[in-house]
Amino acid sequence: MTEHYDTLETRDPASREADLFARLPGVLRKALEAPAYAERLKGVDPAAVTSRAALARLPVLRKSELPALHKAAPPFGGFVKASPGSFARLFTSPGPIFEPEGAQADPWRGARALHAVGFRPGDVVLNTFSYHLTPGGFIFDASARALGCAVIPAGPGNTEAQFELIEAYRPVGYSGTPDFLKILLDAAAAANRDVSSIRRALVSGAAFPKSLQEEIKSRGVDAYQAFGTADLGLIAFETPAREGMTVNEDLIMEIVRPGTGDPVAEGDVGEIVVTSLDPHHPWIRLAIGDLTAALPGKSPCGRTNMRIRGWMGRADQTTKVKGMFVRPEQVAEIGKRHPELGRLRLVVSRAGESDVMTLRAECARASDQLRERLESSIRAVIKLGGSVELVSSNSLPNDGKVIVDERNQ
Incomplete structure (x- = not known):
């Protein structure tokens, strides 16, 4: 495999935009088969939604609305036509919000994020995200296996057992929260256990301030951040350029003024709104409640997709x-x-x-x-x-x- 996961990452931005919006009408037609989307998007002609301006005229679906919608029409609020049995795994997140995992390969779109930070086929990865009811553990597990890595499904906690696994399997990679990575490294040093095989990490789910980044780096681990949600999987990720986060392929990201669906001026901070081109479980203008801003230009790493500054706070300031x-x-x-x-x-x-x-x-x-x-x-x-x-x-x-x-x- 090359420095880039595939040629999609380095294509001309105009070609990517044309491809996304050529595919969007078909995804909208699939979405309209679900009763909640049929009601919410009543009167929308999918064939006419072929630009950002047209997409911006569709209503925003706020993630904060989902618990009530899922309770009223379980399990998925009427936004998914398929039955629960057609999916591979079924999860819940606080709210509660119910999330299905697709049966296709790499359903959470995370393989390219792992590849970007140096994971390669044949690597052994210690995955410490939780595997219990919520999708975090399986998001990174499925992504690593789609890339061709072997996964240790460790979950968080129980450091003594993790040391035994690390010393036996010698994983080169870590996925989990940055906080638990520090806990693991600290506990290993205190117990004189060898975890030196871990050389790179993809972290998410918690703040990763500069001070912690520098400390993890000083321990010999090259750690990068990923940004995602239980609904959408991996949305954006750091690359070796270390200049913001690159938006994942097969997603249309908008940044809108909080409380509206109106896109902000380029460079302004606003709320992240994502449309996913997954016909099995499409999301149409899902406002996830997090703030960010777009960065100008393309990344020095050669990836040409939109870049964001990362997580910049919550949009719901009620x-x-x-x-x-x-x-x-x-x-x-x-x-x-x-x-x-x-x-x-x-x-x-x-x-x-x-x-x-x-x-x-x-x-x-x-x-x-x-x-x-x-x-x-x-x-x-x-x-x-x-x-x-x-x-x-x-x-x-x-x-x-x-x-x-x-x-x-």
Whole structure:
């Protein structure tokens, strides 16, 4: 195998875009066979959805909606036509959300992520993600086996037994959380056990700050990050370039303004929305609740797909003010009523013993009239009073936050 998993990774971006959107109408037709999509996408002509602009007109399905939808129409909320028995494995995640694993090879699309960071056929991989009910362990297990690796299905914990396996099988790779990798290395050093065969790692499921990256590197392990969910599998992954994360093939990623389905300007922070081209279990504009931003240009490693900055926080910034929920969708609605504004940021704080809201709004030309109109919009949309602070254009942080709660700071 070469430096790249296949030629799809290095194709011209325009060719990739054309391929994705040529395949999308067929996937939409399959999605419409499921009753929930048939209702949600009523009136949509799949043949007309052949561009990002057309896709952006379809409704967003928020992951936060799935627990209630799955409870109302078990097990998959009506978004999957196939019966549970047609899948290979069946999982649950907190919510609960119920996730099926496809019967096809590499159902979670993770083989190319492992390949990107140096895993190769014939490698032995220690997989410490959990195999119990949730899909994490099987996501990385299936991906490594699709690549041609042998997998030790260790799961987390029980370090003494893991040392025996490591010393016997001499795995070169590790997959699991970065936290458990450090626990394993620390415990091995304390017990004088040999885990030196582990030279590379693909980590996910927890923060991997610079300090921990440097410590793991100092122990002789070259560790890279992957970003994924139990619904979609591997969404994006680091490469040897170490410049952001490359979006996986067969996915269409959009970055939208939190609380909306509207794509942000290039480089702005927003919520990740993913459409998967898996006809067995399609996801159409699934908003996963995580923030990121796109990076310009192509990766020095030669991969040409979209790159993101990685996980940058949560998009669901809903908070309570005076006992009432205030949501990003409401801030977005205020913005739609005043298209002359730039970014908006609703700051919630305390004055004495009362909650107060201040809407900071970017504008090119401040006026008392604009401020008064905005105060009226706040009351009309949020049903609470709030003050307005007009600020200059491009002065608010590009961090995707539209509601900031300062009450506990």
